[in-house]
Structures are given as C-alpha cells and as structure tokens.
C-alpha cells in the first residue's frame with residue numbers, strides 16, 4: 237500500500253458515498269449508509285485507515301489529513317441529508333393531516349324545553365319577582381297530606397272530584413293536586429313563607445280534549461301576619477298581566493275549596509275572542525286559570541302555624557291550561573304524546 241493508492245481510494249470512497257447519501261430516501265437508509273462508510277468496525281473508512289500503518293512514517297500525517305477531509309465530507313452530507321428527509325417527512329405529514337377549516341361544520345341537533353317545562357319556568361320567573369321560592373313535593377303522597385290535612389276528611393264529598401290511584405306501600409296515593417306541598421312547606425319553614433310548588437298530578441278522569449289523568453299544577457302559598465284577600469288579588473293581577481299581556485281583564489269569582497275560606501276562582505278575559513264570547517270560553521268571555529283563597533285556619537294548624545297570628549293565601553293553577561292559552565293549543569292530550577311535530581315548534 238502506498239500513499240498514492242490510499243489517497244485515490246479515499247477519494248473514490250468519497251465519490252461513491254456522496255451521491256448515495258444524496259439519493260437516500262429516508263432516515264433508515266441514511267443510518268445504513270452511516271454504518272457502511274463511517275462505522276468503527278467494518279466501515280469502509282475504518283478499513284482504509286488500517287492501510288495507514290503500512291505507510292512510511294513521513295506519509296502518515298498527509299493521509300490523516302485526507303481521511304479527515306473525507307470523513308467530514310461524508311458526515312456533512314449525512315447531516316444535511318437527515319435534515320432534508322426530516323423536513324420532507326414533516327411536509328408529507330402536514331399535507332396528509334391537513335384540516336380544511338373552510339369546510340362547513342355538521343349542524344348539531346338542538347333540543348328545546350317542553351312547553352310544559354317552559355311554562356312552569358315562566359310562572360316561577362314571574363312569582364320569583366315577588367319573592368316566591370320554588371319547592372318540590374313528592375308525587376306519591378299519603379291520604380293525610382293529600383286530603384285530611386287539607387280539611388278533606390275521609391267521607392267528604394270533595395273526594396269524588398279527586399279520586400286517584402293508590403299505592404301498596406304505606407297507604408300512599410298519587411297526589412291529585414300540588415296542595416299537599418303547602419303542608420310540607422309549612423312544616424319545613426317558619427313564616428313569612430312565599431312558596432311555589434310546581435309538579436305532576438294524577439286523577440281518575442274521563443280523558444278528553446280538556447281533561448287528562450296526568451297533568452301539571454303550580455301551587456302557591458304565602459303565609460305572613462296580616463296577609464289578606466286584596467294582596468292575593470293584586471298578586472294574581474300582576475301575574476295575569478305579566479303572563480298574558482298588560483291590558484288583560486281579570487276577575488275574582490266565588491268558588492269552593494275545603495282548604496280555603498273564602499275561596500275564589502280567578503278568570504282572565506278570553507284570549508281567543510277578547511271577551512266577546514266564543515266557543516273556547518263557553519260564550520262567557522272569561523277563562524278560569526286557577527283556584528285560590530285564604531288558607532283555612534284548620535289547614536294552618538295542620539301546618540303547625542298559629543292562625544290567630546298568621547294568615548295565608550294559596551292558589552293552584554293548571555299548567556296545561558296556561559300553556560294552551562299562551563300557544564293556542566286546543567287539546568291537553570298532545571302534551572304527553574311526545575310528538576316531535578309539536579315539540580319542534582318550541583325551539
């Protein structure tokens with residue numbers, strides 16, 4: 237081995253390696269070339285360097301310089317090729333994973349509140365402005381809370397209006413109105429009380445366009461010193477005007493409920509004919525939206541409240557009735573049908 241041969245072999249190595257490196261498609265191919273040319277054992281450059289030992293001592297440094305040049309050239313080529321392939325890989329990945337932000341999104345199907353829930357919210361919002369707090373009572377009540385404590389003893393004729401389904405456990409029954417909530421609130425709170433009790437009720441009922449055996453009510457109860465019928469009247473007027481419009485006519489009519497004395501029915505001017513009289517209002521020009529009255533002293537006593545000191549008024553309204561008037565719906569049965577053709581109109 238002489239200097240000239242070794243030098244030309246070094247040059248040949250460089251000339252062979254650089255184009256191959258330039259053409260390598262990926263990092264794996266570059267790693268192979270790295271091992272093949274620069275590997276400590278078995279690499280082509282190491283192989284040539286073994287020849288240096290056979291040269292005369294004077295020539296060795298010159299070969300050393302040439303070896304370093306070739307090594308640096310190969311290393312440099314590998315480094316820039318690695319950078320090139322990494323960039324190409326990144327560019328390919330970006331292209332493959334590109335998101336077209338201008339593509340219109342798929343619309344998400346949006347639900348809506350059921351008209352009954354929406355009406356209850358509106359009722360609670362209006363009475364909330366007068367300080368009424370919403371409570372909830374159970375759908376399964378007892379004969380005591382649904383009837384007896386509301387001044388309806390077992391043989392009372394009013395029970396005929398309020399027959400229901402009975403539950404095997406503890407003489408329970410499906411509540412026929414939200415009024416038992418009054419007893420629960422009176423047991424839980426001290427006066428002054430301003431309570432609202434929305435909820436589902438049940439009755440044995442011949443079902444038709446205006447009667448359902450499952451329906452909703454919102455009960456109201458106010459108990460304080462000096463509460464009177466004029467307060468009730470003023471509050472219900474405000475409610476009717478907020479719910480049905482400021483110009484809506486209202487009236488109190490005598491009524492009868494065992495748990496109030498005196499009892500009233502509260503009417504608003506017919507929303508269909510405006511008071512002229514039409515089939516919707518039975519040609520009276522009025523529509524009844526709730527029953528109400530001054531809480532009977534016996535009921536206050538059952539609620540643990542001294543009727544000598546406190547008075548109260550209460551009211552109970554049918555939610556379906558109010559929803560029907562607000563939205564011009566002609567049949568109660570539609571509310572529990574879950575027919576999307578109705579529900580989708582409340583988006």
Ligand code: DAH
Pocket residue numbers: 412413414415455456493495496526527528529530549550551552553
């Ligand atoms: N609970 C009665 C019903 O179901 C409605 C009612 C009338 C509630 C008068 C009251 C009230 O609180 O004072 O028909």
